[in-house]
Amino acid sequence: MLPSDFPPANKRLGQNFLIDHNIVRKIVAAADIGQDSTVLEVGPGRGILTEALSAAAGRVVAVEIDPLLCQMLENRQAKWPNVEFICADALSYPLDQLPVGTIVVANLPYYVSTPLLFRLLDARRRFPRLVLMLQEEVVDRLVAKPGGSEYGVLSVMAQYAADIHKSFRVSAQCFRPRPEVGSAVVRLLVRERSGLTAEAEREFRLLVKAAFAHRRKTLINSLRDEGYLVSRATDVLNRLGFPLNARAETLSVSDFIALTGQFRETN
Structure with missing residues (x-):
């Protein structure tokens, strides 16, 4: 049972507290934590996951934005001596x-999950890996392959x-209050090398955002509407052998990396 002195869920902060210990065990197992591990937990809430992380890891840094929850959690500090509670916005x-x-393990608030x-x-x-509970729709977008609407x-x-x-x-029955959307846990293993320099990566981001800015249009037209020269975009697609009527959702991550390289060469 959860402690009765915790404040009720704050709707403004999108709080849905995990209550299922079996799900907690599965999350900790997916994170592959050892006694020498440092863990960042975003949004510890009422501490059900925090308690399990404290038992598995050497150190836990738990960042909670809700001052009322922070006070309640700090009152239980003696139970979890290796946990550092920080009352702050994770953003x-x-x-x-x-x-x-540091390993990230968190039940991210759905309303800020993407920027976080x-x-x-x-x-x-x-962070070598991140194990996150997210809205299932977001998880499906994270793992989506080229060609689909997600x-x-x-x-x-x-x-x-x-x-x-x-x-x-994760079923809605595993939370209180129950969320109106489905949830899922996703594991991200960070790539040591992503293939682009810091400067090229900034251009990659701008290119990807521009490419998807107008999904109903072809890639060239979407880029045009975001300020790219049509002649330059046409030249780049021709060099890479991409059809001129290609749409952003048909290109793979490696295709976008190649596009970035070609745009940089023709700059």
């Missing part, structure tokens, strides 16, 4: 304070940075 918490090799995910992937040289900017950018595997679904 602004300085990730560079964490040691290289991008922020964690931006700091991926610090494949988009999130798919390309995440798969560029990591090898991604959908581990298991």
